Structures are given as structure tokens and as C-alpha cells.
Amino acid sequence: MKDFSKELSFKTSRSSGAGGQNVNKVETSVTVLWHVDESEFFNEDQKVLIQNKLRNRINAEGFLFLTVSESRTQLMNKNKAIEKILDIVDQSLFIHKKRIATKPSKGQKQKRLDNKKKLSDKKENRKFKY
Template identity: 35%
Template sequence: MDARRQDDIEVKPGIFIPAQDLSESFVRASGPGGQNVNKVATAVQLRFQLAANTTLPQDVKSRLARLAGSRLTLAGEILIQADRFRTQERNREDALERLLDLVRRAFERPKPRKATRPTKGSKERRLAAKKQRGDVKKMRGRVFD
């Protein structure tokens, strides 16, 4: 583990994301904003260098890549676009909080599935329902004297 620096972001106790793994850029946001919307770049694009990160465990990184889905670029970075609010500062906080939420969810290990079999009763009920449905369909046929 690398030594923690002052500007690193704490994901959970003892786990930090180095500030150098994050970069942000500002773009013009769509949506409401009046005359200001065409002049000020309030939307934030937060990029997290997942491939270059050394502080997260490998299993967490692979789960994070799966959770990120289409937000993961070919360069191995997670791109989060935040334009919900009208100010840059609120959008920056929103983007960072969404990234941290994604990382925290990646720390949760999925519960392993236990293979189960259908009970005898459920098999019988399924077959009885199929038989009844088949009888209903049989009655729709042509009537012969």
C-alpha cells in the first residue's frame, strides 16, 4: 500500500483513492440555466484511472469494472458525467459522490449461489397446471358428432 497523502480521497476506513488517479474537466451542460447555460461550463466529467490504480485490491477492481459498465473506457478509466446542478461545485461533489458510491458497492462481495432442487410438491403442481392447461386447449378443437 502506498503512503496516504493529504489530498487522497477516503473510500472507506483504511482505503484511499490517490488524487493523481482522478482528473476532471468542465463542459457545457444541457438543460435549464437561462442565458448562463451558453456561457459557463458547469457540467463535470470526472475520470478515474482504474487500470493505473494501485490502492484497490484486484478483486474489487474487477467488480468495479463490471459495475461501471459503459462508463468504463477502452483506456481503462471510469468516466462519470455530472450535470444535474447549475453550479460547477455542486456537480463536482455529485460526480465524486457517485464515483465513491460505485467503489463502495464494488467492495461488497456477491453472495455465492447455492444450488437447489425443486421439491416434489412443486414438480407435481407444475405438471398438474400443465395438464389442466392442455385440457383447456383440447376443448378448443373442432366438435365432432
């Protein structure tokens, strides 16, 4: 996990929710912004991968943004926002292995056919015979 927190910029705003009288006068909600194209921590292939996987979170100017207002303090929200954006980018860089299609073995095919034959014989024996 790369720590590119030096490239992040922050905006604050008033958050909704719990907070009592402070909620109307203190800016505790934190929005973290990161310009993907101008990052020095990632190479071009990684930037393309990030942009493709997080295209719904990146705006037209190329900024990845995330807003956090879970806590009542600005500092806790800022720390949580940094943690979340680092985690989101780290997950977007993960490349899943391609699934290799496999075929059932001869033994498995024979076992399946044997079970079908046993079940068929069992049901055949239930029939009333004259």
C-alpha cells in the same frame, strides 16, 4: 468505502438544461475520470472485480468516467460526481452470497399432500350421486 478522490481528474463542459442566460457561457457540467489500472488504493483482485462489473462504463483506455450536470453550479456538480463515482465503485466491490438450494422438509411435504387430499375430497363430495 475507500476514498480515492485524490486519483480523480475532472473536465468541465457546458451543460444543457436550466440556467437561463448563463447556460451558453458557463461550463457547469462536470465529467470525472478515474484510471482503474493505475489506482494505488485497490489491490489487483479488486481492480479486476471493478473492471468486470463496470466494463460498460470503462472506455478502451481504461478510464471510468461519469458526467454530472444536475446542478447549476460547477462546484455542486463536482461534489455530486465524486459522491456518485465513490458509490458506484463501492457497489461494484460488493460480492453477493451464493444461494444454497434447499429441499422441503418431510413435514412440509406431508402438509401439502394432506391439503391436496382435503381439496380432492371436497370436490368429490360436490358430485351428483345416483
